[in-house]
Amino acid sequence: MKFTSMDELDVTPGLLTVWRAVPRGAPVGVGGAGWVADGRAASYVQEAHIAGALAGGRGAERAPAWLASAFEMPGADAGVLEGALLAWIDRHESLRSRLVPADEVDGSDEAEESDDGGLRRVTLPAGGVSLRRGVEGDFESGKLLASRIEDVFDAETDPLAWPSFVFATVEHAGGLTLYLGFDHSNVDGYSILLIAHEIRELYAAVSSGTPSALTEVGSYLDFADTEREYAALVHDEHDAVVRWREFLGSGGGRLPEFPGTVGSALSGRGALSGPAPSDRPADAVGEQIGGCDWLLDASTAGAFQSACRDHGGNFLTGVLACLALASRDLDVGTDRGRDPRGQGEFRALTPFHTRSDARWAYSVGWYVGLAPLRFAVRGDDAFADLLPAASAALDGAGEMAAIPFPRVSELLGTPLRPRFVVSYMDMRRTPGARQWGAWKAAALRSRCVDPDEVYLWINRTYEGVYLSFRHPATEHARLAVSRLVAGTGRLMNRVAGGGPPGEPADVKDVLLRDLVPARQQEPAPC
Missing domain, CATH: 3.30.559.10 (Chloramphenicol acetyltransferase-like domain)
Structure with missing residues (x-):
C-alpha cells in the first residue's frame, strides 16, 4: 500500500x-x-x-x-x-x-x-x-x-x-x-x-x-x-524518563535533526559540497514536500532479512545500520554529528505501537509512542559492525515509547518537538494486505508546514520495501534526503547479495548521481 x-x-x-x-x-x-x-x-x-x-x-x-x-x-x-x-x-x-x-x-x-x-x-x-x-x-x-x-x-x-x-x-x-x-x-x-x-x-x-x-x-x-x-504513576526519576533526559542532554538539549542540511542556503547550518543551489522563495518558508522510493523487491527483501539474521540482527536493525552508514557521508565538509576523533552518531526518534492488549490489536485510534535512538558510527564501520549497536539502541525502546511523549515532555519540564523521525512497519501482517494491489488501496497524509522536520517511513509489503518521506521544500533538503534514500537502498541491496555484507558502500558515487523526482522513480504499486 x-x-x-x-x-x-x-x-x-x-x-x-x-x-x-x-x-x-x-x-x-x-x-x-x-x-x-x-x-x-x-x-x-x-x-x-x-x-x-x-x-x-x-x-x-x-x-x-x-x-x-x-x-x-x-x-x-x-x-x-x-x-x-x-x-x-x-x-x-x-x-x-x-x-x-x-x-x-x-x-x-x-x-x-x-x-x-x-x-x-x-x-x-x-x-x-x-x-x-x-x-x-x-x-x-x-x-x-x-x-x-x-x-x-x-x-x-x-x-x-x-x-x-x-x-x-x-x-x-x-x-x-x-x-x-x-x-x-x-x-x-x-x-x-x-x-x-x-x-x-x-x-x-x-x-x-x-x-x-x-x-x-x-x-x-x-x-x-x-x-x-498508568502515565500518572510515572515520575521524573523513572528509568525511562532518566534515559530520555540523558538522550536530550547528549544532544545539547535538542532532539535529533536530520543528518544533512535541509534549511535554506542562507541558514548557516552547513552546506553540501559544490555551489549552493537556489532555494525556495522566502514566502514559502515552512512548506514541505515528499515522495516515495522502492528500496527492495520482495525476493531481495527476503535475502536482506536472511543476511541480517546471519550477522546477529533482524530486519529493523539492518535497516537502521544501513541508514546510519548512508547518513555518515551526508555531512562531508561539515562538523555536524562528529566529534574531534571522527566519531559520529546516528540519532533519531522512532515510533512504536502501544497496542498492549489483544483487544486493541485492530482498534481504530492513536496507539503510538516515540522512543529515542542513538548509536555510534565510526568512519571505518561496515554493516556487520553496526548491527549490535543498532540492536542495543533498540533495547527497551518499546517500554520507553509506552510513556506518552507529551508526558515525557511534562516530566522533563521542557517542550519537545520531534524533528527527525524514522518509522518502520511490516505491513504484511495487516488483514487484507495481500489484496491491497487489487483494491488499489492507498494511505494518504495531509500537507505539512515545518521548516526543518524530516520524516522517513520504511514499509515492508508483499511486493517489497519502500521508503516514503517528507522534508522542507528546499533544494538542500531535496538533495540531502534523496541522497540518503539512494544510499540506503544501495546498501540494503548490497547486503542482500549485491556485494559482500561487510563492504562499505561507496555512498558518494550513489549520492552524486543526477536525481529525478521521486514520483517518477516509483514502480507499481508504490
Missing part, C-alpha cells in the same frame, strides 16, 4: 459525493442531540493535539493534520455502502466521541480538577450516527478531483469539531472509489491500514444480510483512560 500525499495519487475522475456524519435525529446544523457525558479521559496525544489547535483559537486557520484511506469498493450500491459505513462507525467507539473544553460543557465546573487539560468527553451511543450525502459534481480531471477531495479533507477534519472525519465516494466507469479522511486525533497509521479490509467485509455482510466475520475490538476510549492512569 502506497503511503503518500493526495497530489501524488493517481485519482480516477468521476462523480464526487461527500458523506458527512451527524447525530441521528439531529436537524441540519444542530450538533447537540444524543450526546452523553463520558468520564473516560483523553489520551495524552489527543490532549496535546487538541490543546495545540485550541492555542490558535477557534475559527483560526491552521495547518491540516489528517490521515486518509482510499480504495476501490466491490459494488456501488449507496444503500449498502451506507449500512457498511454506519456499522464501521458503530464498531469503533472513538469515532462517536469528542473532546471539548470543560467550560463549553453545560453545567461543568470541574475544569480545574481535570488531569487532561480541562477537556471533557461526550459520546454518542452505538446506532447514534446518521450519514448525509451531498453531490459535489462530475469531474473530468483526476488532478482537479484530487485537489477537491484534499480541500474537503482540509476543511472537515477539524480537531475542534465533530465529526473530525469525512468520507467521499467517486463513481466512475470502473466502479466506485471510497476516500475516508480523519483528523489525527482519531487514527494512527496502522488504523488507516485496517480500514479497507474492514469496510469491504462489512459491505459484503450488509449486501448478503449475514453477520460479518470481523472479530470484536476494544475501544480506544478505554485504552486512553487506562493509559492516563
